[in-house]
Amino acid sequence: MSNGSSITQFLLLPFAATRELQLCHFWLFLGISLAALLGNGLIITSAACDQRLHTPMYFFLLNLSLLDLGCFSTTVPKSMANSLWGTRAISYTGCAAQLFFFLLFISAEYFLLTAMSYDRYVAICKPLHYGTLLGSRACVHMAAAAWGTAFLSALLHTANTFSLPLCRGNAVEQFFCEIPQILKLSCSHSYLSEVGLLMVGALIVIGCFVFIVGSYAQVFRAVLRIPSEQGRHKAFSTCLPHLAVLSLFVNTAVFAYLKPASISSPSLDLVVSVLYSVVPPAMNPLIYSLRNQELKDAVRKLVNGCVSATIYCFLYPAKGFHCRI
Numbered sequence: 001m002s003n004g005s006s007i008t009q010f011l012l013l014p015f016a017a018t019r020e021l022q023l024c025h026f027w028l029f030l031g032i033s034l035a036a037l038l039g040n041g042l043i044i045t046s047a048a049c050d051q052r053l054h055t056p057m058y059f060f061l062l063n064l065s066l067l068d069l070g071c072f073s074t075t076v077p078k079s080m081a082n083s084l085w086g087t088r089a090i091s092y093t094g095c096a097a098q099l100f101f102f103l104l105f106i107s108a109e110y111f112l113l114t115a116m117s118y119d120r121y122v123a124i125c126k127p128l129h130y131g132t133l134l135g136s137r138a139c140v141h142m143a144a145a146a147w148g149t150a151f152l153s154a155l156l157h158t159a160n161t162f163s164l165p166l167c168r169g170n171a172v173e174q175f176f177c178e179i180p181q182i183l184k185l186s187c188s189h190s191y192l193s194e195v196g197l198l199m200v201g202a203l204i205v206i207g208c209f210v211f212i213v214g215s216y217a218q219v220f221r222a223v224l225r226i227p228s229e230q231g232r233h234k235a236f237s238t239c240l241p242h243l244a245v246l247s248l249f250v251n252t253a254v255f256a257y258l259k260p261a262s263i264s265s266p267s268l269d270l271v272v273s274v275l276y277s278v279v280p281p282a283m284n285p286l287i288y289s290l291r292n293q294e295l296k297d298a299v300r301k302l303v304n305g306c307v308s309a310t311i312y313c314f315l316y317p318a319k320g321f322h323c324r325i
Contacts, residue, residue: 010095011088011171012079013266022083029080032282036072039285040065046298053298056134057123060116061288061295063143064109068281071105074098075176075277095177100158102176106253106277108150113246114208115142120239121215125222157197173266174273181269202254209250216243241287245280252276 015025047053047062075098082088090098122133161179167187174181179198219239226232252275288295 007092007166007170009089009091009170010177012082012090012177013171013173013175013270014088015079015083015175015270019086022086026080026083029076029083029278032278033072033076033080036068036282036285040069040281042299042302043285043288043295046295046302049302050298052294056119056139057116058295059139060112060119060143063146064112064116064284067105067109067112068284071102071109071277072281074101074105079175090177095172095182096158096162099161099177099179099182100154102178102277103154103157104150107153108146110205110208110249110253111146111149112143113242113249114212115146116242117212117215117246118142120242121219124219124239153201157201160197174269176273176277178273205250205254212246244287245284248283249276249280 014022016022043065044062047058047065078090078094078098082090119134122130126133157179161182164183164186166182166185168185170185172178172181173184216239223232223236223239252272255272
């Protein structure tokens with residue numbers, strides 16, 4: 001294979017070599033997928049429908065759940081299908097699309113987490129100015145900036161990566177198409193330009209991380225000065241989940257993209273990629289709902305309403321056209 005144009009498909013890394021373990025992987029990821037879909041779906045529906053949750057924090061949380069679903073659905077279904085059918089193939093176009101959308105969702109999620117740290121800083125450190133600094137227009141602009149910046153970044157990285165000549169086979173040592181694994185297939189020194197872009201991206205990530213750490217340092221200083229124990233508990237309950245999600249996401253993603261080649265191995269890359277691409281989207285709803293009483297109440301109200309409407313439809317089928325589930 002002399003260049004990328006001669007490659008019509010890539011071979012993804014399977015989770016297991018035996019048929020039994022492949023099916024175990026399929027059922028495991030199916031369970032995680034359904035849990036992620038249910039959890040994020042409940043958060044999206046609750047935040048959109050419950051008037052009490054029409055605040056900046058829940059607006060950002062709604063966007064975060066959308067990004068989680070997008071990130072999850074970009075990589076996991078293809079891996080599940082390959083395990084179910086015992087194949088490894090993904091088309092050249094499918095690989096490029098998978099890389100683009102994964103970068104889009106994962107980058108937008110990180111930028112959104114940065115915006116959420118600013119939201120917590122203003123809410124706790126400058127509560128009197130909260131409505132002014134974080135009005136509906138400001139929140140929409142911040143979310144649009146996160147999506148827009150991520151789109152441009154994903155487009156630039158994808159175009160640059162797939163413009164490289166690929167002559168080292170078509171086997172991707174990962175369960176989805178990822179930049180470091182595609183670069184390993186390149187036989188041109190042009191890949192240094194993509195490495196340079198990755199370094200610039202790393203600097204942006206570090207800058208956002210410094211901003212987040214600074215914001216939460218101010219938040220914790222303010223929280224510790226709150227005289228009421230209940231007030232401190234409420235403040236921590238909205239900040240600690242964010243920090244937990246951020247820590248898992250940043251640490252594993254940075255390690256995946258910037259780890260030395262000397263310690264790289266297919267099994268290690270596989271574990272790390274699962275930790276930053278599969279676990280956070282599945283765990284985010286659980287982390288946020290367990291620490292947030294308002295969200296738990298909204299989800300409980302939504303579920304009770306759906307159950308009541310379903311029971312009514314079964315008890316009074318003749319009036320089924322009045323049912324609203």
